[in-house]
Each structure stands twice: as C-alpha cells, then as structure tokens.
Amino acid sequence: MYDWFARATASVGDVRTGCVRALDLDPGDTVVEFGCGPGVNVPALREAVGPTGRVVGVDITGAMLGRARGLAERRGWENVEFVRGDATDPPVRSADAVLATFVTSLFPDPYAVVSDWCELADAVVVAAFAPRGNRPANAALAGFARVNGRLFDLDSDDPLDRLDARTTAARRALADNAETVTEERYLFGTITAYAGHGRAVAPGE
Template sequence: MSGSKDLTETFYGRFAGVYDAVAAAPVVRSWRARCVEELCLSPGDTVVEMGCGTGANFPALRERVGPEGTVVGVDLVPAMLRQAQARTERHGWANVHVVRGDARQPPVATVDALVSTFVVGMLEDPGDAVRSWLGLVRPGGRVALLSATRTDRPALWPANLLLRAFTRLTAPGHRLRLDSPTRNLERRWAESVDALFDETVDRLTDRLGLGFVVLASGRVPEG
C-alpha cells in the first residue's frame, strides 16, 4: 500500500500543473459544478472534498456554503495541496482549508456533506473508502461522486479507445500493467456506487459529457 501511495505522490506531484489546467477547463468545470449541486449545500454548512487535487472544486463549494461555512480539501500529494492553497489565498477564502491526508483514512470529523471527483477510480478498495466517508457525514447530509467511464453511446464507441489510452497514461502504475485500465476504472466505480447506495436514500445516477462521465449521489438517512 505504501508503494502505491509513493507512486501516486510522485506521479501527480510531477504533473500538478497539467492536472490543474485540465481540471479548470470550462467543460470539466461544468461537470464538477453539477456534482456539487447534488450536495444541496446551504450557507453555513461544512463540506469536505476527498482528493481535492489543486482545488478546482473550491470555487463552487465556497459559493454554496458562503463565508459562514467551511470547506476542507484533503489530498495526499504536497504539490497538489500547494496549488490548492495558492488558489485559496488568491481568492482570500479564510474558511477554505487544505489538509494532507489519505482519502482512505480521512483526517476530518463530522461534516454536512462530502464530495469526491475523479478519485474513486484510483483507489484499490474504493468500496471501503466510500463506507468510511459515509461515516463522516451527519444524518441528512449528502455524498456525491464523479468519475470517468466508457461512453454508452454507440456512435462514440471508437472514442472509448482514446479514453483507454488516456487512462493508461494518467493513472499511476497502469502503464506497467497488462489489464485494461478502463475496466479497472469501471469496476472501482461500480464498487463505489454499491457502497454508496447500500447506506443512503434519495439516490441518483447520471451521465454527463456525452456519456464519458458518471455521477452518483445519495443522502445519509436520518434516525
């Protein structure tokens, strides 16, 4: 497990700048904003993002919780957190905080909502991670997940080959493996959604970006 963490830190530390440019692209930003909408945040709420990267979701999260709320971004990679912190300081957000930590063992207490975008597909045991995240969210709070996937639109199936190549290039360790990176991505997504839906109500799934992006959300039951 330690080797996997080291590989992730090295890979994303090297490409933090490129990651930030892609994450902040208008179309990607629209997918992220749609995911944040599913949290149904209110001013004053506390929300945590697991695998916050360079803080691309911070603007949408901060807008929803307002200056009286709190945003906490958790990530493993120091280079990512430096860019996330710089984004926070650039905007003068005193209530947005970044914390170095492993998304599988989140270093946060109870929150009103939790979001994770393009992260569960990289975790070796995403089901366990999602279950641990659900334990952090108060009854009535929501959890929203976002991931890439192969499109289900027949006319676009050839583009799935591009997604496979992109996933192999951008997922730490996959270039050295013989199994399909997109199948692994989808298996991990399925495990994540199963864990999420097993313990939530008011569940939702959706496809975005011509079917290449999947969204799932649910509410932690009360009582």
C-alpha cells in the same frame, strides 16, 4: 500539468457545478472534498456554503495542496482550509457533505472507502469516469487511461475494465449505505456523478 488541465477544463460539460448542486448544500454547511487536487471545485463549493460555511480540501499530495493553497491565497478565501491527509483514512470526523471527483478510481477498494465516507456525512457525491459510455468516448478514455496507467495501477489488465469495476464499486457503496442515490451523466456518458443522501436503514433497525 494536472493543475493546468483541471483549470482549462473546469467549466466543460457542467461536471463540477453539477456535482456541487447534487450535494444540496445549505449556507453555513461544512463540506469536505477528498482528493481536492489543485482546488478546482472550491469556487463552486464556497458559493454553495456562503461566507458562514466551511470548505475543507483533503489531499495526499503536497504539490497539489501547494497549488490549492496558492489559489486560496490569491483569491483571499478565508473559509477554506487545505489539509494533507489520506482519504482512505480520513482525518475528519464529520461534515455536512463529502465530495470526491476523479479520485475513487485511484483506490484499490473504493467500496470500503466510500462506505466510510457515508458514515461521516449525510450527503456524499462521487464523480468518476464511466467506461462503456459510447464507442468513440471509450476509445478516448482507453487512451487516457493507458497514458495514466500508473495512476490507475493498470499494468496488465484492461484499463476500462478496471475503471468500470472501481466506478461500479463506488456506486454500490452509496446504494448500500445511503437512503437515496441519484445519478447524472456528463460528457457523452464518460463521466458519472452519483449522489447519496441520508443514511440507509439497516435491517432490524
């Protein structure tokens, strides 16, 4: 179902192309997408890195990777690779850029994970649900989060609080580890994309 949903909404609100733009990729670059799911961001990533670049999708769920690999095969993509792995313990040493859309809210400690990604690449873009956008959007998001409660491991507390805390933690990790952080909001402020570029200079360096 996620495959269908993600494809049906792929061009809504310019979120995906906006995130890829924020990576500031050059032709020939290698970009890693953590939690790539069925591969909805891959067409825009491929376009940005060109035929000499590489796109590596990492996901922990075999069924998602099956969908992504099927897509790559149908489209004849040769510079795309899908790897089964855990984004919290990345099976990748370095890349030019890292993208993760709608993934960091699934981690209990997004700060640690996003900080690690900043060690891998000079450009890291994270898109996540940003609760507290506006009232109707919050109501819709709260409903969505309840339906998907198990995904966000939200058994008891307020789903919006939990989402908010995880999105804030991801942003804080970029602020602490990247030289610059920019922010773009999409879909009435319900989705925020943070882009970190460069490495923060540690005090005394």
